[in-house]
Amino acid sequence: MVEAKYSWPYGNEVGQEETIESDVLVLGGGLSGCFAAIAAARKGLSVTLVEKGAVERSGSAGTGFDHWESACTNPCSKVTPEEIAEAYVDEQDWYSNGIAHYIECREGYDRLLDLESFGGKIRDTEDEFAGAEFRDEKTKLMFAYDYENKFTIRVWGSTFKPALYRELKRLGVRVMDRTEATALLVEKASGSRQEIPAEKALAGMQEEKTTGGSQEESGNSVLRGIGAMGMNVRTGKFYVLRAKATVMAMSRPARVWLFSADTTGLCEFRPMQSIGSGHAMGWRAGMEFTMMEKTVRAEFSAAGRSFPPYGAGNNHNTWYAATMVDARGVEIPYVDRDGTELKTVSERYYPAPGQKFFLKGGVIDNPKYEYRGPETLDFEELMKRGYQLPFYADLSRMPEQERRVIWGMMVGEEAKTKIPIYQNYTERGFDPEQHMLQSYGTGWQSANFLEQERQFFGAPGGVMHDWDLKTNLDGVYAAGDQLYASDCAGFACATGYYAGRKAAEYAKTAPLGEVCRADVEAEQERLYAPLYVSGEDGVSWKELNMAISKAMQNYCGGVKCEALLKEGLDLLESFEQEIVPKLTAANPHELMRVHEVLDILTVAELVLHASLARKSSSVPLCFNRSDYPELDPENDRKHIVIHRENGAVTTRDVPLGFFGKLKTEYEKRNQDYIQEVAAREKG
Amino acid sequence: MKKVEFTVEQVPCSTAPLKYDETLCIGCNRCAEVCQCDILLPSAEKGKHPIVMYPGECYYCGACVMVCPRPGAIRLSHPLMNRAKFVPVKKTEE
Numbered sequence: 001m002v003e004a005k006y007s008w009p010y011g012n013e014v015g016q017e018e019t020i021e022s023d024v025l026v027l028g029g030g031l032s033g034c035f036a037a038i039a040a041a042r043k044g045l046s047v048t049l050v051e052k053g054a055v056e057r058s059g060s061a062g063t064g065f066d067h068w069e070s071a072c073t074n075p076c077s078k079v080t081p082e083e084i085a086e087a088y089v090d091e092q093d094w095y096s097n098g099i100a101h102y103i104e105c106r107e108g109y110d111r112l113l114d115l116e117s118f119g120g121k122i123r124d125t126e127d128e129f130a131g132a133e134f135r136d137e138k139t140k141l142m143f144a145y146d147y148e149n150k151f152t153i154r155v156w157g158s159t160f161k162p163a164l165y166r167e168l169k170r171l172g173v174r175v176m177d178r179t180e181a182t183a184l185l186v187e188k189a190s191g192s193r194q195e196i197p198a199e200k201a202l203a204g205m206q207e208e209k210t211t212g213g214s215q216e217e218s219g220n221s222v223l224r225g226i227g228a229m230g231m232n233v234r235t236g237k238f239y240v241l242r243a244k245a246t247v248m249a250m251s252r253p254a255r256v257w258l259f260s261a262d263t264t265g266l267c268e269f270r271p272m273q274s275i276g277s278g279h280a281m282g283w284r285a286g287m288e289f290t291m292m293e294k295t296v297r298a299e300f301s302a303a304g305r306s307f308p309p310y311g312a313g314n315n316h317n318t319w320y321a322a323t324m325v326d327a328r329g330v331e332i333p334y335v336d337r338d339g340t341e342l343k344t345v346s347e348r349y350y351p352a353p354g355q356k357f358f359l360k361g362g363v364i365d366n367p368k369y370e371y372r373g374p375e376t377l378d379f380e381e382l383m384k385r386g387y388q389l390p391f392y393a394d395l396s397r398m399p400e401q402e403r404r405v406i407w408g409m410m411v412g413e414e415a416k417t418k419i420p421i422y423q424n425y426t427e428r429g430f431d432p433e434q435h436m437l438q439s440y441g442t443g444w445q446s447a448n449f450l451e452q453e454r455q456f457f458g459a460p461g462g463v464m465h466d467w468d469l470k471t472n473l474d475g476v477y478a479a480g481d482q483l484y485a486s487d488c489a490g491f492a493c494a495t496g497y498y499a500g501r502k503a504a505e506y507a508k509t510a511p512l513g514e515v516c517r518a519d520v521e522a523e524q525e526r527l528y529a530p531l532y533v534s535g536e537d538g539v540s541w542k543e544l545n546m547a548i549s550k551a552m553q554n555y556c557g558g559v560k561c562e563a564l565l566k567e568g569l570d571l572l573e574s575f576e577q578e579i580v581p582k583l584t585a586a587n588p589h590e591l592m593r594v595h596e597v598l599d600i601l602t603v604a605e606l607v608l609h610a611s612l613a614r615k616s617s618s619v620p621l622c623f624n625r626s627d628y629p630e631l632d633p634e635n636d637r638k639h640i641v642i643h644r645e646n647g648a649v650t651t652r653d654v655p656l657g658f659f660g661k662l663k664t665e666y667e668k669r670n671q672d673y674i675q676e677v678a679a680r681e682k683g
Numbered sequence: 684m685k686k687v688e689f690t691v692e693q694v695p696c697s698t699a700p701l702k703y704d705e706t707l708c709i710g711c712n713r714c715a716e717v718c719q720c721d722i723l724l725p726s727a728e729k730g731k732h733p734i735v736m737y738p739g740e741c742y743y744c745g746a747c748v749m750v751c752p753r754p755g756a757i758r759l760s761h762p763l764m765n766r767a768k769f770v771p772v773k774k775t776e777e
Binding site for chain 1: 684685686687688689690691692693696697698700716717718719720721722724725727734736737739740741742743744745746748749750759760761762765766767768769770771772773774775
């Protein structure tokens with residue numbers, strides 16, 4: 001059957017240009033972007049928010065999330081923000097974002113209350129779990145992981161994005177859905193370049209090294225962000241977005257090593273279009289990054305070696321602490337950090353004797369003794385004891401409320417679970433009282449990746465920033481997954497609000513910058529070029545993405561060395577020269593995909609440069625250099641901060657503890673907020 | 684700027700993430716409005732379900748099903764390789 005030719009339904013606005021002016025511009029409409037916009041709008045400023053998808057359900061938590069970590073200030077918590085933030089920093093060997101974690105611990109619960117006021121559900125108002133061990137009867141808050149200390153809250157996150165969207169509209173934020181930000185607008189002035197940490201007291205421990213490019217051109221110019229440019233991904237309309245301050249909240253990179261041309265949407269854990277465009281735009285504009293050399297052996301790619309997230313038998317995260325059994329139906333024991341076998345389900349939710357609290361959650365994998373919580377026995381130990389594969393999660397053996405909170409609440413509220421897992425499996429006949437769900441392979445992830453299949457997971461690298469979450473570009477702030485060593489939903493919301501607040505303060509006294517017409521014209525030309533390459537002669541975005549991911553597996557995989565990394569850069573540069581001009585797009589949707597891959601190409605180069613800059617190997621960074629095998633030498637226990645200016649790549653060293661004493665430094669800069677919260681609590 | 688014509692063709696893929704029930708769908712396009720991967724394009728015919736133009740780009744989040752005002756009008760199915768196995772619980776002697 002020959003189908004009639006379908007025509008593009010959204011109109012054609014290629015070449016049309018509109019300039020929009022606002023006090024604060026927010027790039028990205030996930031959790032952190034929404035909260036950044038809300039914070040700035042609450043200060044009475046005009047705010048524009050740009051989102052490539054549709055804010056109502058976009059971002060990693062578009063369809064939900066099920067637990068909120070580090071809510072240390074909730075009324076039931078027995079831990080302080082300092083305790084948990086400092087524990088994270090220590091657990092991650094100081095390759096951790098102390099500033100952002102502290103903001104999360106200190107302000108996260110305030111954001112949860114915000115969400116509730118917008119119509120989101122954060123407590124068991126219907127008394128579905130009345131009397132449960134994990135529920136506080138007075139506040140009706142429900143807790144996960146550590147029932148003693150109560151700092152992780154189970155939430156109905158599927159209600160959150162629509163609630164945030166309504167609030168943005170109510171506050172008069174200009175929401176531009178289906179608009180892709182493609183480049184920062186930057187203004188140059190004389191003076192000395194901004195450095196992080198900006199504070200004199202925290203600076204002074206850096207040494208600059210420059211490679212390539214022209215020394216005369218690089219350095220010593222103040223760069224100030226004055227907005228961004230972008231494009232409607234349905235019509236091709238071009239936007240100049242002028243702003244006094246800009247908040248970048250555009251996810252972390254993806255599809256750098258993992259690619260499937262067939263099921264591209266399943267390649268990575270986060271949404272298909274979240275591929276690190278903010279990192280790419282930042283790098284092109286001279287923004288500083290750290291820890292971009294850190295990548296882990298992949299953990300999730302349902303296009304190949306893993307299953308739909310939360311959809312296979314396991315006992316982590318959403319599924320903590322499910323009962324696990326082996327092929328014979330024999331229960332797999334949970335042990336505490338001392339190896340003592342736990343007898344009851346309840347004991348899985350309490351610290352060990354002598355332990356104040358334990359850490360679990362998104363970026364906590366195999367914690368140090370001090371923070372290690374209850375866990376099933378190691379795979380090797382299970383094999384020694386005669387346990388047999390495959391393993392299963394068997395919720396039928398758990399108390400009714402624990403079973404129901406995992407299957408039905410957590411699986412149901414976590415992103416990508418309400419329809420794809422809960423509804424789908426139920427329709428297939430899954431009943432948690434009668435069935436057990438299989439695990440695959442040997443670990444809880446139900447995945448088996450090769451060493452060269454890498455991913456940005458477990459607190460990866462990102463934008464370097466100061467205590468205001470400001471980048472080295474004056475007037476440009478960052479939040480959520482855009483930040484280095486980012487974490488989960490609570491982290492995104494808390495840092496988003498904080499960055500929005502600081503950006504608003506900046507915008508109150510800053511002028512709108514002067515946009516350089518040549519920059520606008522160059523970006524238009526770059527953006528539209530693939531529309532003018534015919535499909536027959538051109539190269540598709542998929543072919544280039546596939547080539548980049550193979551190149552990165554070959555040249556920047558599990559084992560790295562100088563010659564390999566340089567060969568990788570050489571190959572990517574040849575793609576820039578020979579392939580990029582041949583990229584083709586037949587409509588704005590394809591054009592969006594082309595530009596995503598161009599951003600992936602930029603990120604791949606950034607990763608290669610960052611990997612070249614670290615001349616040792618590192619356990620916490622999952623970084624292995626065959627030419628520099630020494631592990632974590634004291635001299636290299638530091639941030640190697642990298643940026644590019646006028647074609648030259650420059651690095652400088654920043655001490656891992658550059659953020660200083662968390663509570664003290666936070667309180668120095670946030671008295672206004674502290675007073676606001678105190679007034680609200682009183683009133 | 685030189686005028687350019689847009690063209691669009693369904694990009695085939697080896698899986699079918701979404702299927703519409705024509706008897707239930709009212710063609711309101713709410714699914715196409717919320718899809719963050721923008722894989723659905725409104726039908727040229729008013730009242731008909733959108734076209735799954737880019738099925739390989741589906742992220743399997745289920746937002747389209749969640750927003751649908753007519754339950755059952757859209758079904759989301761995982762690729763066959765991703766349908767995790769479950770079996771009846773095994774009772775062991777304690």
